[in-house]
Amino acid sequence: MRVLVTGSSGLIGSAAVRHWDALDCQVLGVDNDMRSTFFGPQGSTRWNLECLESETKNFRSENIDIRDRETLLNLFAKYVPDIVIHCAAQPSHDKAAEIPFLDFEVNATGTMNLLEATRQHAPEAVFCHMSTNKVYGDAPNELPLKELDSRWEYADAADWNGIAEDCRIDQTMHSLFGASKTAADVIAQEYGRYFGLKTGIFRGGCLTGASHSGVELHGFLSYLVHVAVQGKPYTIFGYKGKQVRDQIECSDVVKAFEAFANNPRPGEVYNIGGGRGNAASVLECIQKIEDIGGYKIDWTLGEENRKGDHICYISDLSKLRRDFPEWDIQVSLDSILAQMIEAEEQK
Ligand SMILES: NC(=O)c1ccc[n+]([C@@H]2O[C@H](COP(=O)([O-])OP(=O)(O)OC[C@H]3O[C@@H](n4cnc5c(N)ncnc54)[C@H](O)[C@@H]3O)[C@@H](O)[C@H]2O)c1
Incomplete structure (x- = not known):
């Protein structure tokens, strides 16, 4: 079995590499460390590539930019993957406004390049596309909410x-960012519906884990653990810190890809996040980190929320659970935090 993973040095991509490498598959990574271009040296994922190279048996990686259509076509013609896990992206909601063309070229055109390379050279392959809940824009904020002591909650x-x-x-x-990812999401659906390619579209809530290179503009939980352990200040962006996110550990995301690869449904869309069980507000996450790690976080509340940011977002996992009954969340929010704190302490 040949698995091709884009964004292989990033959070989800590296979890996919580890998973299929452990199953003795050949795994080819595609990553050009563009994350350091987006976020500077602290955002680089090169350290994770070095970990992967020392830990894995059947993995190699290519320093290819997913915007480079010709090189991708040649790669797919030679490698002919059975599974494509597409995780390379410009991942930040806020960053995109500073680099609008780059954001669109990586997220939308890069996805199109990969879909077309798959259609031309590996039409039998399963293609898992990592999308985002930002495709819904701020429509989830239209649900009636009630304010509790530490979080916003659905009123209905x-x-x-x-x-x-x-x-x-x-x-x-x-x-x-949400618009470029929506373009990619819809085009990936279309390659499934129109061409019959085995595409699955996974709309992520907050995806996290110890190998996240969190920065202020992306990877909130990872960044929060980083500031807690390193004793740095933290600013909450609006909503009184009561905005709710559902956190899913990257290995649980990869298991959903595997379930889809075993039973693909072309063009199907799934919400994927921690669901109700792993949902918490920023204030609640701060409290949990203080309780689990014994740290005191130096946080302040900014008045202004991030534009278009969700107030209460919990992924409904019913469809994923219905189509893939063997899948469910395995890693609790407390375990995620404990692992992240331990990893940050060892840095
Ligand atoms: N982390 C989250 O909370 C979250 C939430 C929802 C959706 N997602 C989506 O999941 C996917 C993976 O996210 P992640 O958190 O693992 O991201 P990440 O930033 O950790 O990893 C992405 C990787 O892609 C690489 N990359 C970027 N542009 C590239 C290019 N042009 N060519 C080759 N490689 C390139 C980067 O160097 C990086 O290693 C993305 O599509 C993201 O939008 C993430």
Whole structure:
């Protein structure tokens, strides 16, 4: 079995590499450390590539830019993957406004390049596309909410499980990142529906884990653990710190890709996040880190929220659980935090 992983040095990509390498598959990574171009040296994922190279048996990686169509076509013609896990992206909501063309070229055109290379040279392959809940823009904020002591909560009991895949994706404010990812999401669906390619579209909530290179503009939980352990200040962006996110550990994301690869449904869309069980507000996460790690976080509340940011976002996992009953969340939020704190302490 040949697996091709884009963004292989990043959080989700590296978890996919480890997973399929452990299953004795051949794994080819595609990553050009563009994260250091987006976020500077602290955002670089090269350290993770070095870990992968020392830990794995059947992995090699190519320093290829997914914007480079010809090189990708040649690579797919030679390698002919059975599974493509597409995780390379400009991942930040806020950063995209500073680099609008680069954001679109990586997220939208880069995805198109990979889909077309798959269609031309590996049409039988399963293609898992890592999308985002930002495709819904700020439409989830239209649900009625109530304010509790430490979090915003859905006011209507019918919304308890969170946001499902039928939430609308147009006529909402996405941020440029959300718009470029929406283009990629829809085109990946289309390669499934129109061409019959085995594409699966996974709309992530907050994806996290100890190998996240968190920075202020992306990877909130990882960055929060970083500032806690390193004794740096932290600013919360608006909503009184009561904004709710659902956190999923990267290995649970990869297991969903595997379940899809075993039983692909071309063009299907799935929300994937920690769901109700792993949902917490920023204030609650701060409290948990203080309780688990014994740190005191020096945080302040900024008045202004990030444009288009969700107030309460919980991924409804019902469709994923229904289509893949063997899949479920394995790693709790407390375990995620404990692992992240330990990893940060060892840096
Ligand atoms: N982390 C989250 O909270 C989250 C939430 C929802 C969706 N997602 C999506 O999941 C996917 C993976 O996210 P992640 O957190 O692992 O990101 P990440 O930033 O940790 O990893 C992405 C990797 O892609 C590489 N890359 C970027 N541009 C590239 C290019 N042009 N060519 C080759 N490689 C390139 C980067 O160097 C990096 O190593 C992305 O599509 C992201 O939008 C992430």
